[in-house]
Amino acid sequence: MTDLKHHRGMTVRRLAVAVLAAAAAGCSTTVAGTPVAAGGDADTDLVLAYFTALNDAGEQGADSQADFLRRTQHPDFTDRFCDLDDLVVRMAPVASTLRPDPDWKPEKSADAPRGDTYVIAVTVTIRRGTATLGEQIGSQRVVLLGGEAYGFTPCPAE
Template sequence: MRALPGVLLVLLAVAGCANAIQGTPVPAAAAAPNRELVDRYFTDLNEAGKEGYSAQRDFLRRTQHPDFTADCDLGGLTLRIEPALSTLRADPKWKPEKSTKHPRGDVYVVGVSVRIRRDSATLAEQIGSQRVVVLDGKTYGFTPCPTR
């Protein structure tokens, strides 16, 4: 019976800790309101890659941010990009390399796993970050330009 008061004190202390957390939880969708558009972009990119190099090249050209129209060619390679959407966050200060201006729209950064393929062979896999922009309800990317 002597243990009972000790257990009650521990329960009261634990109950008090639960009230120490302040603030309001924010659902992931509210933290990144364009999450579904970003997810659809990567799904469509990967579907185009399944159709082959030409289909993915066309997709990347159609979805290149209109302010940054570098015409990069992946040289017959296709990409499979898996975003970790739990890492999706706004990145309003980012601007493309060698650019003095920020892209129009809502800029996001997301952690990704990238598989680089030629035909059915995987040549490389990388983990990194990728930026996308939602502008006027459409998601745009920045086609990677391989260094020569």
């Protein structure tokens, strides 16, 4: 009987050590670099307000949202505005993912946009009328320039 208790005790201890070692190995993550805080509450508020206005415009319809996107297209990239036709996008940002992205350049661009560029994770829902055509998770850039938030019109896949 004593041997059985001793055997069970050893098995439980070995199992506990194995579980703790596995948990420590899986949970210990080192991220290279130094964390950089976003520009503060004011910048966060501007970025999130951009998405609120984008979604509010989308609730008014495709034409209203296209007007919003045209007005808020980054001034250095107005030649890259995409016509979404009758599509409406809804972007739900995840505020905790907002971070500076100073080295980002739009595709096929040699230069970064003027201003402070931020990247944020968003869930994008694409609608035509009342029908949802798709949903995906991605990253969206917003640039703060002169106290205004500017974006880059999403372009539908060809």
